[in-house]
Amino acid sequence: MRVLVLGGTVFLSRATAAHAAARGHEVTCAARGSSGEPPAGTTFVRVDRDAPDGLAPLAGREFDAVIDVARKPTQVRHAVAALAEGVKHWTFVSTISVYTDQATPGQNVRTALVHEPLAAEADAAAEADMENYGPAKISCEQAVTDALGDRAAVLRAGLIVGPGDPSDRFTYWPLRLARGGEVLAPGSPEEAVQMVDVRDLAAWIVRCAEEGVVGTFDATSPAFPRAEMLARVGAGVGVEPELTWVDQDFLAAQQVNEWSGPRSLPLWVPLPQYAGHLSHDVSSALAAGLVLRDLEETARDTLAWARETGRDQQPLRAGLTVAEESEVLAAWRSRPA
Ligand SMILES: NC(=O)c1ccc[n+]([C@@H]2O[C@H](COP(=O)([O-])OP(=O)(O)OC[C@H]3O[C@@H](n4cnc5c(N)ncnc54)[C@H](OP(=O)(O)O)[C@@H]3O)[C@@H](O)[C@H]2O)c1
Structure with missing residues (x-):
């Protein structure tokens, strides 16, 4: 497959690009390059998604699968507008912070309530304030599902851990x-x-693209x-x-x-x-192919x-x-x- 990773220079998106390349896919990483180097065996395209025409360097390239980890709704809207046509599968990495109720243990993705989406113009707020992280990710999810419909997998990650983690929250x-x-x-x-090992989540992301897994899942252990x-x-x-x-x-x-x-x-x-924050019911993710080491x-x-x-x-x-x-x-x- 021709796989585009929007990101690919740090932690999860980098691990995903590395895994996809190791599986023999033709992988392009598109980022500014300020967070690190893309993995060996991938092609790097420099883009700045904060610029209005920031994805122009990708014009004319075709992809079978796109993987995005963005936090800003405008970036995601621009990406789907520029790239969704012709793409067979799109994975958006979201977060369990989209849920409004963090207190009730054992919630599942089908019934748990999510935040209202962040208003379209509030990208700056998405970056500035952790309170806006969940609402911003819901806006991003909606942009993806509106444009891609039944070609999209939305994976709401729990704490991502393992080698390369810049946050030290598990390290x-x-x-x-x-x-x-x-x-x-x-x-x-x-x-x-x-929690989920970054390599297990990366492997599942690639598997979702390979097998056409679609729908919304909580992605953690x-x-x-x-x-x-x-x-x-x-x-x-x-x-x-x-x-x-x-x-x-x-x-x-x-x-x-x-x-x-x-x-x-x-x-x-x-x-x-x-x-409830660290006790989601993840049976649907496990049934859909998430394998944990x-x-x-x-x-x-x-x-x-x-x-x-x-x-x-x-x-x-x-x-x-x-x-x-x-x-x-x-x-x-x-x-x-
Ligand atoms: N860490 C956790 O425990 C956790 C938990 C739940 C969910 N998540 C989600 O998991 C994902 C983690 O992704 P990640 O590990 O790859 O880290 P990330 O920090 O979200 O990666 C962002 C990627 O986007 C690129 N990027 C940022 N701004 C850009 C811009 N203006 N233009 C172009 N590219 C830009 C970065 O590269 P450059 O800076 O080089 O441009 C980097 O490759 C995110 O979706 C996050 O919301 C994380």
């Missing part, structure tokens, strides 16, 4: 557990988590307990973790942030308001990537530093009975 855990010693585990052991996640990450990096579970109220009082960024504990969300392998490979790239020697974008973790654990031990 923190393999690195932390590999370091050994007493590990601060957030919340409680039975709280649900779910089945939910499983956080204690199991930490045990399996530990197994993947060759340690048996020594965990101290610290409840969310105590963590909040210590100014530990949930989910991402500095002084945070990744894969921890506040309850009950986010009890073992988390142990994801953890092992993420650690190896972090070490190879020197990421383990730099401040991470998410998680606690060594000093912050020690400080919170000391406060936990000396808390009033």
